[in-house]
Amino acid sequence: MSQPGIAQEVSVETKNSIINGLKNGPAGLTVTNIEHTPISGIYQVSVQGNKVFYSSEDGQYIFTGQMFKVAGGKVTDVVQLKQSQKNIQKIKQVPKKNTIVYPATGVKKHQLNVFTDVDCPYCAKLHQEIPKLNAMGVEVVYLAFPRAGIHSPSFSKIASVWCSETPKQSINKMYQNQTMDLLECDDTAIIAQHQLALDLSLKGTPAIFFEDGKIMYGFHKAESLLDMLEK
Template identity: 35%
Template structure:
């Protein structure tokens, strides 16, 4: 059974059609969640987990919780949200939208998982462009060849002027066997990562280097966070923005989320689109 198909934003570069799982070779699989959350036997959570396992025993389940939909559990799997009936018989995949409050409720649990995943990435493993006292901080999964990633980076000074700190994470969208992956390893292995990233995004040569680096791990995290295209912009509260956004538009969106109590760490999270 084919599950978890995503649709890329029109303002993002699509990832490889069949991205490799980054759980082999060099690097480490992130341990934000176990392969399955601890559940008590005989509970709706246990039945939901068992239902998922009947489809694919190797699926990594990041979260199981009560769904906003009565009679269902919400299960976050591979960056997507599924709903499994409490008896474990029915599975629903898709957006759960609250018409009254005009919110995508599917994003709530996914935002929690995104925060947990991002918390596993040390500051030293990010490439940061920040103003002296940022109002907001966003994590951005980026690729060196993606046109929208390049456009965002060309405007990095303006994002900073808008009070937005940008913390880059690596996502070579063509996969771990691609030239982009090697280029991003060279960037993260450079002494001056900020300059190397800027050079790579402008087709300037970056000396090929290999070292112990977080590129493979960050690629895996991007997949688990639900990435369907780069750049993927995530707020401190785990809300995903809809692909590339001009600096003023991103600042306006972050201001709106802040007014709704959804922009900062630990805030309540609503839809990211």
């Protein structure tokens, strides 16, 4: 039997079969999503509380734990891989005009999406690596994540950067602790990106997303990031 495509939608009949089978289990189990897995006849079931388990097609057998794919000399967490792919798709939906883009010099080889906070010292350190990354063919796209919240001084600062006529110069000033007048402007984009960061369950800044959705936190030198991009 051929392996189902993971991205393929599970049929209504199969979903109903699993849900009906699960009704024989604990009361109050609310299914939020059912997806294919790489294994034919085994489905990934998500329930309220961001919990995940696996089920047979009739919902009569379930098991928990991690599922790994073994290939290319490594093992990959299947759930984590699927979530990473979903995360990067959400990030790609943010209009480029609402970000700060540092394009690659010459041919673009890679892209990093970075959630940044102007009051984050490690963000300031990473910012200094951008010219090197650009020279190596890496485009860096900044998204805003003022971790202190949408009513905080950090929010006002980063909103002022995004609203500035020269955002790259403004963010340089912020990272260098230079005085800058705060602007009253449309902060809708910052609110949306802050909410996206929360939806992605980000734990800190800088939050660096690779092209495959993998995430890393904190400061890393340009050479180290390039090495990880090319693995």
